[in-house]
Amino acid sequence: MIIEKFFNKWIMFFLILIPTFGVIFDEPYFITLATKVVILGIAGIGLNLALGYCGLISLGHAAFFGIGGYITGILSFHALNDEMLFSWPVVVSGSSEMLIIWPIAILVSALFSFIIGLLSLRTSGVYFIMITLAFAQMLYFFSISWPNYGGEDGLSIYMRNSFPMLNTMDPISFYIISLFWLLFSIFISLRLINSPFGMSFQAIKQNEERVKSVGIETFKVKLLVFVISGTITGLAGSLYTDLNRFVSPTVLDWHTSGEIMVFVILGGMARLYGPLVGAAFFIALEQTLGSYTENWQFWLGLILILVILYARSGILGLFDKKLKHEK
Amino acid sequence: MKNKILNIKNLSKSYGAFKVTDEIAIDLNFNEIHALIGPNGAGKSTLIKQIVGSVKHDIGSIVLDQEDITDLNDVERAKIGISRTFQVSSIIPKFSALDNIILSLLDKSKETFQLFKSIRKNKELVSKAKKILKEIELSDKSHILASELSHGERRKLEVGLALAMDPKVFLFDEPMAGLDESGTKMMINLFKKIKTNSPILLIEHDMDAVFALADRVSVINYGKIVATGTVDQIRSNVLVRDVYLGYEI
Numbered sequence: 001m002i003i004e005k006f007f008n009k010w011i012m013f014f015l016i017l018i019p020t021f022g023v024i025f026d027e028p029y030f031i032t033l034a035t036k037v038v039i040l041g042i043a044g045i046g047l048n049l050a051l052g053y054c055g056l057i058s059l060g061h062a063a064f065f066g067i068g069g070y071i072t073g074i075l076s077f078h079a080l081n082d083e084m085l086f087s088w089p090v091v092v093s094g095s096s097e098m099l100i101i102w103p104i105a106i107l108v109s110a111l112f113s114f115i116i117g118l119l120s121l122r123t124s125g126v127y128f129i130m131i132t133l134a135f136a137q138m139l140y141f142f143s144i145s146w147p148n149y150g151g152e153d154g155l156s157i158y159m160r161n162s163f164p165m166l167n168t169m170d171p172i173s174f175y176i177i178s179l180f181w182l183l184f185s186i187f188i189s190l191r192l193i194n195s196p197f198g199m200s201f202q203a204i205k206q207n208e209e210r211v212k213s214v215g216i217e218t219f220k221v222k223l224l225v226f227v228i229s230g231t232i233t234g235l236a237g238s239l240y241t242d243l244n245r246f247v248s249p250t251v252l253d254w255h256t257s258g259e260i261m262v263f264v265i266l267g268g269m270a271r272l273y274g275p276l277v278g279a280a281f282f283i284a285l286e287q288t289l290g291s292y293t294e295n296w297q298f299w300l301g302l303i304l305i306l307v308i309l310y311a312r313s314g315i316l317g318l319f320d321k322k323l324k325h326e327k
Numbered sequence: 328m329k330n331k332i333l334n335i336k337n338l339s340k341s342y343g344a345f346k347v348t349d350e351i352a353i354d355l356n357f358n359e360i361h362a363l364i365g366p367n368g369a370g371k372s373t374l375i376k377q378i379v380g381s382v383k384h385d386i387g388s389i390v391l392d393q394e395d396i397t398d399l400n401d402v403e404r405a406k407i408g409i410s411r412t413f414q415v416s417s418i419i420p421k422f423s424a425l426d427n428i429i430l431s432l433l434d435k436s437k438e439t440f441q442l443f444k445s446i447r448k449n450k451e452l453v454s455k456a457k458k459i460l461k462e463i464e465l466s467d468k469s470h471i472l473a474s475e476l477s478h479g480e481r482r483k484l485e486v487g488l489a490l491a492m493d494p495k496v497f498l499f500d501e502p503m504a505g506l507d508e509s510g511t512k513m514m515i516n517l518f519k520k521i522k523t524n525s526p527i528l529l530i531e532h533d534m535d536a537v538f539a540l541a542d543r544v545s546v547i548n549y550g551k552i553v554a555t556g557t558v559d560q561i562r563s564n565v566l567v568r569d570v571y572l573g574y575e576i
Contacts, residue, residue, distance in 0.1 A: 213410075
């Protein structure tokens with residue numbers, strides 16, 4: 001644990017220094033890549049709450065990632081085209097302000113997480129996996145068949161949404177914004193897992209029957225974890241759209257759910273920085289192996305098999321020598 | 328009726344043609360330890376599961392403290408005051424002994440949905456949990472992972488989890504199984520002390536412990552209560568000797 005904490009501090013130190021590297025080596029692409037890692041790390045941190053800490057194997061987190069992404073895309077699209085989003089019963093226009101878009105993306109992701117959680121948490125095990133997958137796929141196919149917002153081709157927003165006193169088109173500025181949300185997500189997760197509520201959902205993962213027997217309403221606990229988890233992933237989706245200035249049905253596809261799950265498993269489930277490390281490893285692999293072969297995912301699969309067989313606590317678990325004695 | 332805190336009538340459960348519990352009628356008075364004995368497979372644990380609501384009964388009624396709880400689910404029954412131990416130790420393996428007890432205190436102290444308050448800084452909960460660990464003689468193991476406790480220590484921790492809920496009744500399913508002599512003695516003293524606050528329905532195979540503790544004993548066989556009485560009445564009951572005790576008692 002001590003080594004892991006030390007390693008975590010180095011990760012944070014490194015993340016804070018990235019803009020400096022970008023400037024020194026004059027590599028804005030490096031900063032963009034780091035921003036991608038940070039945003040996907042946030043998505044993984046969201047899933048980690050449900051999957052790593054509560055044992056909810058969700059294959060539907062692409063839905064929340066995509067909802068956050070599409071909310072950002074749609075609001076921005078309407079603002080750029082100066083079109084109303086709704087004209088009845090009230091007039092609602094689009095927005096290109098991040099400070100307006102984020103709360104809406106967060107609220108809508110939370111609402112969808114609540115609805116999907118309410119229905120899917122009545123099941124467990126493989127049925128839960130399938131029902132969350134089904135919800136995400138429903139949204140995926142809906143987005144494909146929605147021509148107003150680009151259908152299968154997706155939606156370009158040309159310019160990043162704006163943030164007061166920052167040029168969001170500047171890679172360093174946008175990286176700082178994303179890093180703020182990463183730190184915020186880590187802070188929220190840390191507070192949650194050390195709270196009485198966190199104790200409840202971590203106990204549910206280990207022995208739900210026992211938790212019920214001490215009078216804790218496990219359904220409500222799981223639902224709230226699922227909503228918080230989905231909301232954080234939705235926020236990541238919103239940032240991802242701004243990063244790429246584009247959103248397409250791909251973000252809602254089950255591959256996205258699978259990738260977010262891979263970040264969590266690679267980095268280490270139920271480890272605060274695990275998804276961030278997993279996302280960094282994934283992107284590094286994509287960039288390095290991807291330049292040699294189109295089939296880089298074959299090697300990713302191989303690594304994933306090795307992690308599952310020999311390092312179940314993920315990459316961060318390798319730095320945790322006191323795992324057995326840790327809560 | 329006023330003297331009864333738990334009153335079970337006509338409780339039956341069948342799996343196909345096999346009746347696990349057959350029109351069970353059993354009650355629990357205030358300040359009482361009521362032991363339920365019988366051979367393996369007689370239906371004792373299934374009866375406990377039906378009382379706590381984890382197994383749904385086919386017919387019958389359960390009244391706790393003059394409130395009909397027949398239609399409540401397992402969590403609602405736990406909240407209302409039924410606390411149990413499991414036949415096979417059921418703990419949170421990756422939590423320390425102290426955290427297991429704290430978990431059990433959460434609902435009663437309405438802390439479950441405290442999202443951002445650190446549990447370590449809740450001195451009241453921690454102090455209550457430590458007090459319970461002291462009662463079950465596990466103070467020196469408070470920071471050991473539950474999965475690393477010995478079998479006997481886990482049984483004690485199970486009882487600690489039940490104690491922490493401060494319930495109206497305890498349902499203890501073989502709490503002394505696997506305990507050494509001093510552990511059994513500790514349990515006997517503890518049960519004698521706690522029964523004045525919350526009576527106990529006790530399933531136990533250790534007949535010495537049963538006879539030392541029970542105010543009343545019921546004998547179950549093939550899902551039916553075949554006898555109920557004081558320890559002396561049960562000891563001298565010919566039918567009970569036939570089905571369970573044998574003639575050497």
